[in-house]
Amino acid sequence: MLKRERQAYIVHQVNLHNKVLSNTLSSEIDVSEDTIRRDLQELDEKGKLIKVHGGALSHAFHDITYPSKKIYSQDSKKIIGEKAARLIKDGMFVLTGGGTTIIEMARSLPANLSATLISGSIPAVVEYMHHPMIEVIVIGDKLSKNSKITLGTHAIAKINTFKPDLCFLGINAIDLKYGVTDSDWDVVQIKQAMIEASQKVICLTISEKINTIQPVKVCNLNKIDILITELPKEHPLLQPYAEAGITVM
Amino acid sequence: MLKRERQAYIVHQVNLHNKVLSNTLSSEIDVSEDTIRRDLQELDEKGKLIKVHGGALSHAFHDITYPSKKIYSQDSKKIIGEKAARLIKDGMFVLTGGGTTIIEMARSLPANLSATLISGSIPAVVEYMHHPMIEVIVIGDKLSKNSKITLGTHAIAKINTFKPDLCFLGINAIDLKYGVTDSDWDVVQIKQAMIEASQKVICLTISEKINTIQPVKVCNLNKIDILITELPKEHPLLQPYAEAGITVM
DNA sequence: TGAAATTTTGCCGCTTTTTGCATTTTAATC
DNA sequence: GATTAAAATGCAAAAAGCGGCAAAATTTCA
Numbered sequence: 110m111l112k113r114e115r116q117a118y119i120v121h122q123v124n125l126h127n128k129v130l131s132n133t134l135s136s137e138i139d140v141s142e143d144t145i146r147r148d149l150q151e152l153d154e155k156g157k158l159i160k161v162h163g164g165a166l167s168h169a170f171h172d173i174t175y176p177s178k179k180i181y182s183q184d185s186k187k188i189i190g191e192k193a194a195r196l197i198k199d200g201m202f203v204l205t206g207g208g209t210t211i212i213e214m215a216r217s218l219p220a221n222l223s224a225t226l227i228s229g230s231i232p233a234v235v236e237y238m239h240h241p242m243i244e245v246i247v248i249g250d251k252l253s254k255n256s257k258i259t260l261g262t263h264a265i266a267k268i269n270t271f272k273p274d275l276c277f278l279g280i281n282a283i284d285l286k287y288g289v290t291d292s293d294w295d296v297v298q299i300k301q302a303m304i305e306a307s308q309k310v311i312c313l314t315i316s317e318k319i320n321t322i323q324p325v326k327v328c329n330l331n332k333i334d335i336l337i338t339e340l341p342k343e344h345p346l347l348q349p350y351a352e353a354g355i356t357v358m
Numbered sequence: 359m360l361k362r363e364r365q366a367y368i369v370h371q372v373n374l375h376n377k378v379l380s381n382t383l384s385s386e387i388d389v390s391e392d393t394i395r396r397d398l399q400e401l402d403e404k405g406k407l408i409k410v411h412g413g414a415l416s417h418a419f420h421d422i423t424y425p426s427k428k429i430y431s432q433d434s435k436k437i438i439g440e441k442a443a444r445l446i447k448d449g450m451f452v453l454t455g456g457g458t459t460i461i462e463m464a465r466s467l468p469a470n471l472s473a474t475l476i477s478g479s480i481p482a483v484v485e486y487m488h489h490p491m492i493e494v495i496v497i498g499d500k501l502s503k504n505s506k507i508t509l510g511t512h513a514i515a516k517i518n519t520f521k522p523d524l525c526f527l528g529i530n531a532i533d534l535k536y537g538v539t540d541s542d543w544d545v546v547q548i549k550q551a552m553i554e555a556s557q558k559v560i561c562l563t564i565s566e567k568i569n570t571i572q573p574v575k576v577c578n579l580n581k582i583d584i585l586i587t588e589l590p591k592e593h594p595l596l597q598p599y600a601e602a603g604i605t606v607m
Numbered sequence: 608t609g610a611a612a613t614t615t616t617g618c619c620g621c622t623t624t625t626t627g628c629a630t631t632t633t634a635a636t637c
Numbered sequence: 638g639a640t641t642a643a644a645a646t647g648c649a650a651a652a653a654g655c656g657g658c659a660a661a662a663t664t665t666c667a
Contacts, residue, residue: 112625113410114377131643141627146644162634162643229498231483238480238503241376247508249478249498249516254487259496263516267498361615380653390617395654411624411653 110138110220110241116148118220118241123158123167125216126187130164137219185315185339190214192337192358193277193313199223201274204303205233207258208279210313212236218243227271229259229299253295260295265302276307280314282323285349288330290323297325304332311335319346330355359387365397366573372407372416373504373542379413406541418504434564434588439463441586441607442526442562448472450523453552454482456507457528459562461485467492476520478508478548502544509544514551525556529563531572534598537579539572546574553581560584568595579604 190213207230229248439462456479478497
């Protein structure tokens with residue numbers, strides 16, 4: 110990786126997450142921490158970020174009085190996104206839906222990951238587009254302004270032409286009895302096509318949507334391979350799902 | 359391999375992968391690294407790429423990661439965008455390419471316009487998506503990180519299923535004798551498909567690209583219906599094109 | 608066509624940049 | 638205040654850049 114390329118990536122990460130850790134960057138980009146430190150120093154001098162102990166902060170967080178506290182705190186969707194991103198390995202074909210949780214996953218993809226991501230979600234595509242090594246395939250069709258994903262028969266037909274390794278879905282409701290449910294019929298058609306096409310289905314959701322129901326059914330629990338929430342996998346709320354045969358993370 | 363040929367190859371590689379390494383190019387093309395370095399230097403001076411230690415990066419990459427950089431001749435492009443936007447009427451089906459000029463047009467679309475816009479350009483789609491009344495159809499395929507548009511046979515096939523009223527293209531070079539030319543072969547394939555599919559072709563360009571030539575041919579002048587620049591239509595630079603049968607605006 | 612002029616290319620020695628490692632110094636945490 | 642992690646410092650190896658030069662290739666022009 111070229112020096113400029115590396116520094117550009119660091120700036121990008123800082124702008125996305127408002128913080129970066131030296132050791133994380135070091136292992137992601139696979140250079141020594143000394144190099145990262147020198148990069149952060151240069152970027153600080155250029156005013157691209159603010160260097161602090163252990164990493165760097167974005168200018169947006171300039172007025173934070175205790176940056177070290179901010180550096181280690183993360184919200185639920187970031188945690189989910191990071192857990193999810195770890196499942197993607199080099200060379201994989203990955204189908205993803207839309208939604209804020211998926212965006213967080215996209216932002217957590219390590220710099221050295223080289224995979225092919227397929228999506229009809231415009232915000233997700235924009236994120237993937239910024240990644241240095243990821244190949245992006247866009248699912249085309251009519252764009253829904255609400256969900257910001259492409260919807261329709263062409264999109265479904267296109268999804269069916271792939272056989273991706275993984276499928277990541279942000280879900281709106283999951284229940285032991287009723288399975289995964291959602292509110293928008295058209296979006297559900299896409300999700301069903303994605304589930305059927307993929308070898309492994311991974312659902313992402315914040316814990317407050319667990320044990321809730323929405324009007325339109327997406328699929329039964331047995332279609333889901335992995336469920337990711339911000340909770341630790343031992344949490345009692347998740348146990349019934351584990352017992353139902355889903356890998357909880 | 360001729361020098362021109364070699365440099366064209368390098369530009370293509372940069373556009374394709376967003377970066378090139380000197381030593382890779384050297385062994386690929388089988389010339390010394392000194393020659394590659396001189397090539398990169400020349401191409402940098404011509405603005406085709408950005409030379410860095412160990413290789414070169416594409417301009418698009420630089421734009422993405424250093425958004426502070428001001429878009430070149432923004433004001434001219436705004437004028438062009440406004441002229442172009444006035445051509446779109448309620449109920450029309452409009453096909454558009456990518457590029458900064460098209461983005462300016464997208465931003466100039468009046469809020470009460472209700473039309474259907476079709477595009478494979480992610481930045482353009484993002485703009486259309488924010489418009490209250492416009493229907494957006496996304497052309498899907500593999501996403502080129504350099505041009506930020508979808509490229510490939512699927513995209514071309516999809517374009518051919520439409521018969522839009524208008525087609526807006528941002529062009530990189532136009533000349534009386536050689537017609538419209540461009541630098542990237544894959545992008546040209548898409549542009550040609552768009553031109554053939556559409557009932558009316560409108561080309562947008564800043565005046566400094568008039569009477570310039572790029573290596574890959576897009577189409578002859580007779581395919582173009584309207585040419586829009588930031589200049590007034592009476593400007594002498596535009597007269598030869600008006601005489602060639604093109605409506606200049 | 609063929610010779611001169613020009614451009615292009617590869618090589619050489621030398622300088623600069625980049626990077627990782629070892630060591631010392633500084634800062635953070637409990 | 639002891640322990641630990643990160644920063645700064647110095648250093649050396651490797652890689653890349655640079656200017657000059659001469660051979661090779663290409664173009665120009667008589």
